[in-house]
Amino acid sequence: MENYSDFDKLTLTLFENKISSFVDNSNGSILKSFHERLTKKSLPKIYIIKENNLFLYIGTTTQSLTTRFRYGLNATGKNGYHGYKWKTSKTIQLYVWCFQSMSKQQIENIEAELAFLIRTKTGKWPLKQNEIHFNNEFDNGKEIAEKMLIHIQ
Numbered sequence: 001m002e003n004y005s006d007f008d009k010l011t012l013t014l015f016e017n018k019i020s021s022f023v024d025n026s027n028g029s030i031l032k033s034f035h036e037r038l039t040k041k042s043l044p045k046i047y048i049i050k051e052n053n054l055f056l057y058i059g060t061t062t063q064s065l066t067t068r069f070r071y072g073l074n075a076t077g078k079n080g081y082h083g084y085k086w087k088t089s090k091t092i093q094l095y096v097w098c099f100q101s102m103s104k105q106q107i108e109n110i111e112a113e114l115a116f117l118i119r120t121k122t123g124k125w126p127l128k129q130n131e132i133h134f135n136n137e138f139d140n141g142k143e144i145a146e147k148m149l150i151h152i153q
Helices: 065-074 104-122 141-150
Strands: 008-015 018-024 045-051 054-061 091-098
Touching: 018 065, 045 104, 054 065, 054 104, 104 141
Parallel strands: none
Antiparallel strands: 008 018, 008 091, 045 054, 045 091
């Protein structure tokens, strides 16, 4: 059983397609980079990006967040990928949950349920969402998404 109140909450400042500062919102400390667990490879993660209380994006990755964000912030459209639509934001709030024991399909199911819950509660999909991976492979996805969303509203 995962602990949905155990997540990372950071404020990131962006400058010229790079993260220029990391602040841990749980204690106000300034960090040099992401928390160690967020840089682990092969560890499934769900992350939510907010700006001024607006939901911008929900993503999943098994990569290190350092690698994933570098790719999404630096993409120029080569090979068709333009990167994150929110990469021009100046300051964002990042919420990240790590899931030791879930498959890619389960994580993507939770991602879709989170996007739908946000749409239901706000009337809008996450504002800078590129795509959502829908599937019906995990019966507990909606319940988990609800538990996660409670912590960041």
